[in-house]
Amino acid sequence: MSSRTLRALALATAALAATSALAACGSDDDNTKADTAAGAPAEAKTIKLGYFPNITHAPALVGVNKGLFKDALSGTDLQTQTFNAGPAAIEALLSGAIDATYIGPNPAINGWAKSKGTALKIIAGSTSGGAGLVVKEGINTVADLKGKKIATPQLGNTQDVALRAYLKENGLNADTNGGGDVSILPQDNATAVQAFAQGAIDGAWVPEPNLSKLLLESKGKLLVDEKTLWPNQEFVTTHLIVSQKFLKDYPGTVKKLLQGHLAAVKYIADNNADAQTAANAQIESLTGKALKPEILTAAFKNLKFTADPIASSLYTSAKHAEEVKLLDAVDLKGIYDLGPLNELLKAAGQPEVSDAAAS
Structure with a gap:
């Protein structure tokens, strides 16, 4: 305009x-x-x-x-x-x-x-x-997520739902108590960024600017760019x-x-x-x-x-x-x-x- x-x-x-x-x-x-x-x-x-x-x-x-x-x-x-x-x-x-x-x-x-x-x-x-799943080196496919610990900002929030739906569509399950094929650990973004840097978690599905922090500061790898999962991105x-x-x-x-x-x-x-x-x-x-x-x-x-x-x-x-x-x-x-x-x-x-x- x-x-x-x-x-x-x-x-x-x-x-x-x-x-x-x-x-x-x-x-x-x-x-x-x-x-x-x-x-x-x-x-x-x-x-x-x-x-x-x-x-x-x-x-x-x-x-x-x-x-x-x-x-x-x-x-x-x-x-x-x-x-x-x-x-x-x-x-x-x-x-x-x-x-x-x-x-x-x-x-x-x-x-x-x-x-x-x-x-x-x-x-x-x-x-x-501006959201997606960032993981550590060695995780190259969705199948590699089995047995891993992945953070989301909050149980039931937008990114948490996106991760759970993505896992379900790919044949993996996760319950609300951190159990299942993939352990989902809801935590605030600042905690997740620190936990990823320290190696306490294997990845996180987060929004910007936390996604860029994981990629640029902790050398994470973008496994899923969420926009690729949606019509017209x-x-x-x-x-x-x-x-x-x-x-x-x-x-x-x-x-x-x-x-x-x-x-x-x-x-x-x-x-x-x-x-x-x-x-x-x-x-x-x-x-x-x-x-x-x-x-x-x-x-x-x-x-x-x-x-x-x-x-x-x-x-x-x-x-x-x-x-x-x-x-x-x-x-x-x-x-x-x-x-x-x-x-x-x-x-x-x-x-x-x-x-x-x-x-």
């Missing part, structure tokens, strides 16, 4: 706000609606946005660091909160502590299932790719969700949040080097430690930032979780609301995105 397109997005948002016939429903929380013109979508005085200090959340990192959300939200105050794991972010959304968050697919599926489809909506994609790693209550009460603010998100995705595409610097600066401000330049560059290269939620991969991930007994059967119909995003994309002359189960 060009700078002209970015201006078009801003104009489109204003036009949509002026012409929409959506009526705002009453709210029983403390977030008083901002003054709006008659018939315009209601806007909140404050929006609480969650994200992770992780490079897979680069649109959030860049959007906050460069003030893109602040510019798009105009009269709405942006408050942010960071999380280290999806379950914590979902709990915050369920409790009302945050209104929207960047998050991985499996935590969103779990939140949808836990709330029986009442808590959240996926409103945009954010990141695709695309699968959802991170997307943007919002609470259904906030979406219902403040549709105008949600559209402005999406405008900021689109601006961040565009900024990364148009200013990749500066976007890397901005994302790393935000990570350092949140964690006290920046990524090494070579890790940052490798991770960015392995990720695709897109507003397309790649919905088909979400449905497949849910099916995989069911097949490995980490998720009861769940009806995902209605989990997406891409209407506001597609209105902005269409107004800017960009292709609309789909919520279909199969591409």
Whole structure:
């Protein structure tokens, strides 16, 4: 998208706000609606946005660091909160502590299932790719994984499900207690990176930037690049969700949040080097430690930032979780609301995105 397109997005948002016939429903929380013109979508005085200090959340990192959300939200105050794991972010959304968050697919599926489809909506994609299985030398095929110890970030998380599904498809089993043909040991990414370096585990299925850390710092070998397992080599790693209550009460603010998100995705595409610097600066401000330049560059290269939620991969991930007994059967119909995003994309002359189960 060009700078002209970015201006078009801003104009489109204003036009949509002026012409929409959506009526705002009453709210029983403390977030008083901002003054709006008659018939315009209601806007909140404050929006609480969650994200992770992780490079897979680069649109959030860049959007906050460069003030893109602040510019798009105009009269709405942006408050942010960071999380280290999806379950914590979902709990915050369920409790009302945050209104929207960047998050991985499996935590969103779990939140949808836990709330029986009442808590959240996926409103945009954010990141695709950037995950896989890194192993030590001597492991050359999936058959070589038998009897080995492999780490994942968390039991039931996106990468954990991906590994278990991959093993099952290749005739290997693994239970949730670390037993079976392959011993899967869920542990946080920092622990897994250290354990691999020390030889305590044989490999790990992890997202960026941990994948690049294992490859570049510990001389690991990429046995499975997850994108090769998906149609068109695309699968959802991170997307943007919002609470259904906030979406219902403040549709105008949600559209402005999406405008900021689109601006961040565009900024990364148009200013990749500066976007890397901005994302790393935000990570350092949140964690006290920046990524090494070579890790940052490798991770960015392995990720695709897109507003397309790649919905088909979400449905497949849910099916995989069911097949490995980490998720009861769940009806995902209605989990997406891409209407506001597609209105902005269409107004800017960009292709609309789909919520279909199969591409």
